[in-house]
Amino acid sequence: MNKQCLQECLRLIEEKLKWGPSNEWLNQEFQLLSYRIFEETRVRLSITTLKRVWGRVNYESDPSISTLNTLALFIGYENWNGLKQGLTKDLLSTPNIEKKKQWSKASIAAIIILLATSTLVLVAFNKESQKPFSAKEIEKVKFSSEPVTLGLPNSVVFKYDFADIEADSCFIQLSWNDQLTIPISNEGSEATAIYYYPGYFRAKLKANNQILKEHDVHIRTEGWMATIGGGEIPRYLYREELIENGSLKLTEATLREIYYTNTEEAPLLTYHYFNDFGEITGDSFEFETKFRNSYHKSNGICQKTVILVHGTEGVLYVSFSIPGCISDLNLFLMGTGFNGKTNDLSAFGTNLSEWQNLSCTVEKGLVNIYLNEHLIKTFETPYNLGQLLGFKYRFQGGGEIDYVKLSNANGVVFEDDFGNL
Numbered sequence: 001m002n003k004q005c006l007q008e009c010l011r012l013i014e015e016k017l018k019w020g021p022s023n024e025w026l027n028q029e030f031q032l033l034s035y036r037i038f039e040e041t042r043v044r045l046s047i048t049t050l051k052r053v054w055g056r057v058n059y060e061s062d063p064s065i066s067t068l069n070t071l072a073l074f075i076g077y078e079n080w081n082g083l084k085q086g087l088t089k090d091l092l093s094t095p096n097i098e099k100k101k102q103w104s105k106a107s108i109a110a111i112i113i114l115l116a117t118s119t120l121v122l123v124a125f126n127k128e129s130q131k132p133f134s135a136k137e138i139e140k141v142k143f144s145s146e147p148v149t150l151g152l153p154n155s156v157v158f159k160y161d162f163a164d165i166e167a168d169s170c171f172i173q174l175s176w177n178d179q180l181t182i183p184i185s186n187e188g189s190e191a192t193a194i195y196y197y198p199g200y201f202r203a204k205l206k207a208n209n210q211i212l213k214e215h216d217v218h219i220r221t222e223g224w225m226a227t228i229g230g231g232e233i234p235r236y237l238y239r240e241e242l243i244e245n246g247s248l249k250l251t252e253a254t255l256r257e258i259y260y261t262n263t264e265e266a267p268l269l270t271y272h273y274f275n276d277f278g279e280i281t282g283d284s285f286e287f288e289t290k291f292r293n294s295y296h297k298s299n300g301i302c303q304k305t306v307i308l309v310h311g312t313e314g315v316l317y318v319s320f321s322i323p324g325c326i327s328d329l330n331l332f333l334m335g336t337g338f339n340g341k342t343n344d345l346s347a348f349g350t351n352l353s354e355w356q357n358l359s360c361t362v363e364k365g366l367v368n369i370y371l372n373e374h375l376i377k378t379f380e381t382p383y384n385l386g387q388l389l390g391f392k393y394r395f396q397g398g399g400e401i402d403y404v405k406l407s408n409a410n411g412v413v414f415e416d417d418f419g420n421l
Contacts, residue, residue: 005084006063010054012075019341022054027230028306028319028330030056032337036074039335043070046177066178066209132210137165143205143213151222152198152236158191160184160205160213167207174217175201195219196233198274200312200389216312218389221274224248224416228258230268244418249294249400258398259297266300266397273416274310274390277406280413282311282385287360288405293352295397302328303352304396309360311385316360318369323349333367334383347376355402388413 014022017036019029030047038044049067052059063071068080077083140163148155158172167186174180174193184191186207195201198221204214226242227234241254248271250258258267293303302325309316314334321329326349329340338345350356350371359370362385369377393401406414 002062002084005087006053006068008087009068009071009075009083013071016075019339025054025056026328028328029339030054031317032330032332032339035332035335035337037070041070041073043073044176044178045070046179048177048179133165133207133212137163138212140164141205141212143203143215145203145215145217147195147217147219150220152219152225153194153196153233154219155192155194156203156217156219158193158203159189160191161189162186162207162212165207165212169209170207173204173206175203181206197227198225198272198390200274200310218276219274220276221272221390223273225272226250227270227272228267230270234270246418247400247402248418250398255294255398259295264299266295266297269395269398271393271399271401272390273392273404275414277388277413280388280406280408282313282316282362282388283365284363285361285388285406285408285413287316287391288358288403288407290355290357290402291393291399292355292402293395293397293399295395295399296353297397300397301325302396304328304394305352305399306392306394307358308392308394309385309388310390310392311388313384313386316362316367316385318348318358318360320348320350320352320356320371322352325349331369331377333362333381334385336367336379336381336383338377338379347371347374 010022017033019025027047030050033050034045034047043066045067048057049063051057053063053067053071065080072078072080072083075083077086142161142163143158144160145156145158148157160172162170165186170186171181171183172191172193174182174195182191182193195217198219201217201219202214203217205212224242224244226237228237229235237250237254241251243249243251250269258269261267287309289307291305291307293305295303302321304319304321304325306317306319308318316333318331319329323346326345327340329345329348331338331345331348340348348371357370357372359373361368361370365380365382367377367379367381368375388406391404393399401418403417404415405412
């Protein structure tokens with residue numbers, strides 16, 4: 001019954017989204033779904049978790065009850081038990097024509113009593129075992145962290161003190177991804193973890209699954225860096241594999257290596273830059289850049305290119321492709337998003353083998369996006385990226401950046417034309 005309910009739950013989610021068959025979803029669909037779920041439920045499910053639930057990643061364990069509750073909430077049920085009871089009623093009221101079985105009144109009554117009893121036991125257990133710690137207890141708890149170096153990978157040292165709190169289960173959640181956790185001792189005081197990607201992360205100290213303290217972890221880059229792949233541990237490109245001479249790009253030898261690697265999908269090349277830009281915030285800024293995709297092979301025919309501007313509160317995500325692939329594109333600023341399967345993003349389809357000039361302006365909730373000096377999208381959003389922290393450029397296969405510029409009403413905050421070696 002649990003598997004039947006889960007499959008029906010996923011079907012209802014797909015019906016709600018109207019993004020087409022889930023077996024054709026790419027990474028960006030799961031990323032957008034993660035944002036959509038958070039906006040409607042205020043619970044974050046990681047991309048990895050969603051892929052596991054949809055069977056796109058091999059994983060032997062069943063989804064956790066918190067994941068199931070969140071999925072059920074996303075489609076209008078109070079929790080997972082509420083969804084199961086609703087679907088059970090539907091199943092009981094629908095005759096099985098294939099087997100022509102008839103349910104007796106006694107059988108139906110027994111199932112209903114069993115479900116009700118199970119629900120009561122689960123609720124009672126949760127109330128007892130998940131009794132929240134008081135504000136007075138939490139006030140004494142201490143939690144801090146410090147990266148040990150600059151650049152990637154980077155270990156972070158966490159220091160904590162649970163004070164008077166005693167718990168059976170204690171761990172540190174390394175980011176909004178609830179799968180990235182490290183178990184810790186209630187009586188310990190230090191723990192370490194490795195971050196393999198730069199960015200801005202919210203670390204949480206938890207006891208019995210209750211968040212006691214949280215703070216931000218900013219993993220900076222040492223200038224520009226590049227990675228290949230999108231797995232847990234990417235391949236890092238060394239400085240000698242990059243060229244900064246009028247543009248940021250890969251050396252010919254590295255490009256050939258990528259080009260002649262036989263894979264079903266083109267490798268993902270990402271340029272990263274994360275640093276402290278000072279007091280520039282997401283309510284008023286202009287981001288300008290010039291880029292092109294340099295990969296020309298059939299496994300990367302769409303030349304998918306994504307540019308991201310990161311802030312303390314969220315991300316501005318702008319994607320491009322050749323005109324024939326715009327159905328797979330996405331555009332969003334935190335909770336305000338546009339999916340290419342349900343929105344016309346044809347203006348974001350272009351010849352990416354040629355240099356493209358992009359300008360994104362945000363001013364008090366109004367977002368304007370220009371491509372080659374033509375306004376291609378304007379929309380309003382209630383969201384604010386917070387303090388701006390960095391950029392990512394994701395190229396399907398390979399790509400180059402000619403310049404990057406970030407400014408606000410007070411002038412230029414960051415600029416790089418890659419003019420120096």
